[in-house]
Amino acid sequence: MNFSIRQLEIFLSVAKHQSVSKAADQLCLSQSAASASLQNLEKSYGVSLFDRQGNKIKLNAIGHTLRKEAETLFAHCQQFDDALKRHADIGHLRVGASFTIGNHLVVRYLADYLENYPDADVQFETANTPDIVAKVLNYEVDVGMIEREVQHRELELIPWKEDELVVFCSASHPLAQKGVLKDKDIKEARWILREPDSGARFTFDRALAGLLPDIEIYREFKHNEAIKSAVESGLGIGCLSKVVLQNDFRNGDLVPLTLANRDMTRTFYFALPKQRHKKAAVEFWVELCRKMR
Amino acid sequence: MNFSIRQLEIFLSVAKHQSVSKAADQLCLSQSAASASLQNLEKSYGVSLFDRQGNKIKLNAIGHTLRKEAETLFAHCQQFDDALKRHADIGHLRVGASFTIGNHLVVRYLADYLENYPDADVQFETANTPDIVAKVLNYEVDVGMIEREVQHRELELIPWKEDELVVFCSASHPLAQKGVLKDKDIKEARWILREPDSGARFTFDRALAGLLPDIEIYREFKHNEAIKSAVESGLGIGCLSKVVLQNDFRNGDLVPLTLANRDMTRTFYFALPKQRHKKAAVEFWVELCRKMR
DNA sequence: TAGTCAGTATCGATTTTATCGATACTGACA
DNA sequence: TGTCAGTATCGATAAAATCGATACTGACTA
Secondary structure (H helix, E strand, O other): OOOOHHHHHHHHHHHHHOOHHHHHHHOOOOHHHHHHHHHHHHHHHOOOOEEEEOOEEEEOHHHHHHHHHHHHHHHHHHHHHHHHHHHHOOOOEEEEEEHHHHHHHHHHHHHHHHHHOOOOOEEEEEEOHHHHHHHHHOOOOOEEEEOOOOOOOOEEEEEEEEEEEEEEEEOOOHHHHOOEEOHHHHHHOEEEEEOOOOHHHHHHHHHOOOOHHHOEEEEEEOOHHHHHHHHHOOOOEEEEEHHHHHHHHHHOOEEEEEEOOOOOEEEEEEEEEOOOOOOHHHHHHHHHHHHOO | OOOOHHHHHHHHHHHHHOOHHHHHHHOOOOHHHHHHHHHHHHHHHOOOOEEEEOOEEEEOHHHHHHHHHHHHHHHHHHHHHHHHHHHHOOOOEEEEEEHHHHHHHHHHHHHHHHHHOOOOOEEEEEEOHHHHHHHHHOOOOOEEEEOOOOOOOOEEEEEEEEEEEEEEEEOOOHHHHOOEEOHHHHHHOEEEEEOOOOHHHHHHHHHOOOOHHHOEEEEEEOOHHHHHHHHHOOOOEEEEEHHHHHHHHHHOOEEEEEEOOOOOEEEEEEEEEOOOOOOHHHHHHHHHHHHOO
């Protein structure tokens, strides 16, 4: 590779102004430097880009052809320059969170984050836990927030906060009066649950181990809202994180049910690519979330 | 623009090998130079591209993202490098010729040209005269070969050789016996001619000035072959360059007719963009064609 | 636990490249 | 025949790339 980006820039400017002096002015460069740079480019490839006659300089056939290509290349260089600068931007951050965490917790922290980094370009997306993990490993997000442990050589997990699943039914459901469920109730109920890939389902399955084969899974949904609606309309009973249900319990739309001797607690985690130096933005985000717990 | 193509190359090589030493080897560079270059890139943008831990170095999230972009950019640079080299190629030449010149004269010279420049990348195309002129002015061909004068500030015309149009008919046509046409014959004949943009038609119109309004143009075609076929099948009489007709006259398939006092001669020209230094290949081509006249 | 190895970063020296200011050359124009 | 605006060239200097030598690090091993 026998040319420099600077030469490209000088070539383009001279071509545009049809003048070495004007190009030099525009680039804040001495005329002699511009002239020399241009000649170096031509000499090193044995190509003549301009016709020179006395004090005139004019693009020739090859110059015309190469100018077009040089323009796109230079633009491409500028794009890369931008990309480098963008990544240096203080505060730039991409967060990927599971549905439950994302929709009920993270959204509340964004405002606080942006107070500290007013110009930051913060991207935020939700998906289920395996998808978030994949995005972290693929460097598509800087930090993931997930609902269960995941083992991976390239993944660093940082515990964030404890959570608890709650079984619930509609206010008018027969079990609503009972409050506490026995194994018999569990087996007889029609369950409305999250899909098997979800963190909530993972914890549910673990907590109900032993009873699982006898449980009737009446419907599976991918989103918490769907489950709440279904349960509210009396279709069955559900099991979701308490963070999703607080408002509904307070309003009386839904009623919590207690399971004896079943551990429904779990831990939320940050999931980061295992690297030595975390971006300042990531460190700040993790600290912020911890404070807000 | 705060990065160099060299830095790009070094970054990509280190990313590929996950090792500064290996990258340095591949690039025939000392390890220290590679290390310094990489660090300069990172420092000048305030970005960290790799995680360094003791004697290990490993691409981090930003590095991953930027690697992809750097790859396409570097490929783009290589393309441009190629383009520069290609244009430096000795012998590289793009010739555009009018149909008549191209198909009957130029094709015979190409072999001689390639004897001198065995590895040359020679491109050759035919079109009618205005299109060839446009291509010359647009730097799409290095040299045009056309059948008549064209005025343009940016165009340099170099006369090449004299040519002559010949009127002809089929051997079985009534006029074939006559040999010489009078004005009356010209008006009564059914003419089969090239399209108005063509060089042959331009000369024909000039030569027959005064009679034009009375002439019956029975058919117009864009290609000489079509006219010859039509005339041969007795559809009418034609008028084309002698270079197109020599074989047919010799075989007796077509018969030349003489017009009294009509000047059907014309000049073929080279058409070049007006520039001071012509490429050696162009100069050589022009000389070659002159010798072959 | 000390020694080796393969890797990285750092240092000072040297070479190459970029840039500058001054000056010489060129053609157009008054 | 100057003047002007442009280009190329020259020598000097500043900046950058590269080198070889060396110091540091962590993994492995005797």
